[in-house]
Amino acid sequence: MTTRRNFVGTASGAVFAGALASAIGFHPLLAWAGEKSLAIPGKDGMLVRSARFLDLEMPVEYAADWITPTHHFFVRNHMHEPSTLDPAGWKLSISGEVEKPYAISLTELSKLASHSVTNTLECAGNGRGLQNPKVPGVQWGKGAVGTGTFSGPQLRVLLERAGVKSAGKHVMFRGLDQVPGKVPPFIRSIPLEKAMDADTLVATHMNGAVLLKHHGFPARALVPGWIGAASCKWLTEIKVLDKEFEGNFMSPGYRMPNTAAKPGEAVKPENTHPVTALGVKSLITSPADGAALKGRAIAVHGMAWAGEADIARVEVSTDAGTTWKPARLGHDHAKYAWRQWTYAWQPQKPGAYVVLSRATDTQGRVQPDQPVWNPSGYLYNAIDQVKVHVEA
Numbered sequence: 001m002t003t004r005r006n007f008v009g010t011a012s013g014a015v016f017a018g019a020l021a022s023a024i025g026f027h028p029l030l031a032w033a034g035e036k037s038l039a040i041p042g043k044d045g046m047l048v049r050s051a052r053f054l055d056l057e058m059p060v061e062y063a064a065d066w067i068t069p070t071h072h073f074f075v076r077n078h079m080h081e082p083s084t085l086d087p088a089g090w091k092l093s094i095s096g097e098v099e100k101p102y103a104i105s106l107t108e109l110s111k112l113a114s115h116s117v118t119n120t121l122e123c124a125g126n127g128r129g130l131q132n133p134k135v136p137g138v139q140w141g142k143g144a145v146g147t148g149t150f151s152g153p154q155l156r157v158l159l160e161r162a163g164v165k166s167a168g169k170h171v172m173f174r175g176l177d178q179v180p181g182k183v184p185p186f187i188r189s190i191p192l193e194k195a196m197d198a199d200t201l202v203a204t205h206m207n208g209a210v211l212l213k214h215h216g217f218p219a220r221a222l223v224p225g226w227i228g229a230a231s232c233k234w235l236t237e238i239k240v241l242d243k244e245f246e247g248n249f250m251s252p253g254y255r256m257p258n259t260a261a262k263p264g265e266a267v268k269p270e271n272t273h274p275v276t277a278l279g280v281k282s283l284i285t286s287p288a289d290g291a292a293l294k295g296r297a298i299a300v301h302g303m304a305w306a307g308e309a310d311i312a313r314v315e316v317s318t319d320a321g322t323t324w325k326p327a328r329l330g331h332d333h334a335k336y337a338w339r340q341w342t343y344a345w346q347p348q349k350p351g352a353y354v355v356l357s358r359a360t361d362t363q364g365r366v367q368p369d370q371p372v373w374n375p376s377g378y379l380y381n382a383i384d385q386v387k388v389h390v391e392a
Ligand SMILES: Nc1nc2c(c(=O)[nH]1)N[C@H]1C(S)=C(S)[C@@H](COP(=O)(O)O)O[C@H]1N2
Pocket: 073, 074, 075, 076, 077, 078, 079, 121, 122, 123, 124, 174, 175, 176, 177, 186, 214, 215, 216, 227, 228, 229, 230, 231, 232, 233, 234
């Protein structure tokens, strides 16, 4: 299954859903998940993977610029977004294993020195819908990823003001999500070392504007290079703990098998570890899968990223993986951000082609030929591919 086929399938599905909705008079989003829809204000054209808790995917062809425009930035919510957020009444508390617990208002927070980090944010479940056999969870295609410039005070400044005790080992974040029924709240923690990193932020801004509610207004954690789940939105509480937070979203959630699982195999919790930094990955953003191409000079474009590591190279194959040629990396560059890449392809004859991209990072990690299957479908990073037809 490819994203292109999903995209075409869902686009025609949306036409059907829209026609049906107008015929029987209800809002298509309430009933139809997985549709391409224009109905989320400020998020035109995004793929709706879930409407109950809003999950919006970026169609990969929208990733044309190094910085993803906020209206094309994916949204991942495990529960309901807070229905009301009063910036004047909002406070962020810092407590736990600290000398001087305190709470800070938004006005006080905005007086602290602001630091900017351009980060590629990717959901751990991005690509889950491509796993075989299928795994439960939001069936993301390839677009639960985007790059933004996030700004706000460094988390360490807030922690230093409280004075972390020597017993402090993990930093827990709680958001203001509205938790439906009896499900466990979205609370997770990150190790103190990552929390104290100069690039870990309490971000109030994204791409030069105040955060949208979808992205965590008025403040979110920004844990660069790590899975999106580390970057808690709608922050209300930061608590220093003497150990990793115990809760559903730390275990069994967001854990990977310690040794490769056989596809379809169950894995015991004791044989897993938390997912932290992202893997090495590339994405072909143009041409689109299924495209019919004219001419003998075709530019293949894409993105490549590697979490806390840098991209060393991207290679492209136009013969289904028999031979590989280097792509040219774009000049825009930041520590935790993806690199744009291009490859000038000159197909010698018309016909059907499989175009592949494969990234290697500065830690020597290379994208695998086959996805690394695991029971929750995290960190899908197989070599990307599109199938295209070069016309005579
Ligand atoms: N409070 C809260 N924070 C959250 C989530 C959530 O459901 N609630 N989802 C997380 C997940 S799984 C991801 S991938 C990122 C997505 O960030 P975005 O919606 O701004 O793209 O937010 C993270 N932060």
